[in-house]
Amino acid sequence: MSKAPEKTVGRTFAAILLAILIAVSCAVSFIAVIPLGNKHAALNQASDNARRQLQRYEVNAARMQSKFADSMFSKAISASLAYTGEGADLKKIADTLLLKSVNITDENGVITAAYPEDLLGKRLKDMDDTIALNPIAKNIVLKKVGKIIPQGNGKYLVYVGAARVDLPEGKTGAVVVTAVTDTYEEAYGANVADECGDNVILEKNGETFSNSFAEAKDKTISSLAGSNNGKPFKLTLGGKTYDAKVINEGEFKALVAAEAKDNSLLTFLIIAAADLILLGVGCVLLFVLRKPKNE
Numbered sequence: 001m002s003k004a005p006e007k008t009v010g011r012t013f014a015a016i017l018l019a020i021l022i023a024v025s026c027a028v029s030f031i032a033v034i035p036l037g038n039k040h041a042a043l044n045q046a047s048d049n050a051r052r053q054l055q056r057y058e059v060n061a062a063r064m065q066s067k068f069a070d071s072m073f074s075k076a077i078s079a080s081l082a083y084t085g086e087g088a089d090l091k092k093i094a095d096t097l098l099l100k101s102v103n104i105t106d107e108n109g110v111i112t113a114a115y116p117e118d119l120l121g122k123r124l125k126d127m128d129d130t131i132a133l134n135p136i137a138k139n140i141v142l143k144k145v146g147k148i149i150p151q152g153n154g155k156y157l158v159y160v161g162a163a164r165v166d167l168p169e170g171k172t173g174a175v176v177v178t179a180v181t182d183t184y185e186e187a188y189g190a191n192v193a194d195e196c197g198d199n200v201i202l203e204k205n206g207e208t209f210s211n212s213f214a215e216a217k218d219k220t221i222s223s224l225a226g227s228n229n230g231k232p233f234k235l236t237l238g239g240k241t242y243d244a245k246v247i248n249e250g251e252f253k254a255l256v257a258a259e260a261k262d263n264s265l266l267t268f269l270i271i272a273a274a275d276l277i278l279l280g281v282g283c284v285l286l287f288v289l290r291k292p293k294n295e
Contacts, residue, residue, distance in 0.1 A: 040232050042258040043243040050196035050256050054249040057192050068187035072179065073143050075099060076162035080175040085166045090115035100157065100178040103130075104164070107172040109137040124176065133161040136174035146176075148184060154191070156184040199242065199257035213257065221246060221255045234260065 079102055082093045090102045094115055104113040109124035119127070124134040132146040146159035157180055164173040185191040193200045193210035202210040203221055211217060215237040216224060224235060225246045235244040235257055244257035 040243055043232055043245060043256065046197050046199070046258045047245060047247050047254075047256040050200055050254055051247065051249050053192065053196045054202075054252050054254070057189055057195075058250045061187075061189065064187040068181075068183055069145055071183070072145050072158055072160040072181070073162065075179050076143060076160045076175060076177050079177050080162045080165050083164070083166055083175055086113070088113075094177075097177075098179065100180060103176040105137045105174045105176065107137060107139075109134045109174070111176075112173075124174070129159055130176060133159060133174060133176050136161045136163055136176075137172060139163065139172040151180060154185055155180050155182050158184070196254065197256065199244075199259075201255040203253045204251050209252065213255070215240065221253060225255055 075097055078097055079093055079099065082088075082096070083090075083102075083104060090104070090113060094100070094102045101119075102115050103111045103119055105111050105124060111119050111122050111124070114120040119130075124130040124137060129147045129149070133144055135141045136144055143162045144160070146161065148159075149157040151157055157178055159176065159178055161174045161176040164175055167173055189202075190210055193202050193212035196202070197212065199213045199215075200211070201208065201213050201216060201219065201221055201224075208220060213219070225233065225244070229246050229248075232243055232245045235242040241260045242257040243260045244255060247254050247256060
């Protein structure tokens, strides 16, 4: 009985299997190189997250800032109500209200009583930390938040004042206090870059607003990006290479960066492993097809 037809069928089947294996190998190769085709995927993801966080901040900013100001005003107003005039225990007022200092001024902004006594006899308008509060002593405004000074670890020293209520009608003066707070960053966005991602520089009105880019703490967006705006570019800092781009969102201008990664070796290994597996399967099938059948 002739076996020629069996060999023909076996070879045809083997050719079909080989074609299928080649097609599968091509498909695996295509899937493996897809990430390379979207080489800015990490950067696009980082910039999308930065946009979402900036939008969230802008929606909540007015409410958070109002809440922060009210909490500061309440301390100054409470100190003003607690001050009953000459001889009042300013240290007790400070301890009760958790204040760092309490300063009482006359209508000229001269500090006439103080705890501690560092500023006693000085004028509000002569000091950088208190000049913004001088209008309170003049009865131009009744309350005001003044200078805010970073203390480290997310804490800030805040100068805030309120009009004196112990004086007779026609007399004016101010009660100026300082308090340490840890809510300033959330209210005014000093930490919003951290929420946007690890490598983000934010500018507002041309000045750095917030920065989470450790390798670029003292850099400006223009010094890193030049006139590049919206298009991805390479950035090398601290021995690392980043994919970066500049985006605009509301009042903010942001530089967003993601560490560049080379996936070529991983892609090669995926393709090589797939080809070896498919080659092994092909060899096994060919061996099985070449094995003679029992009569």
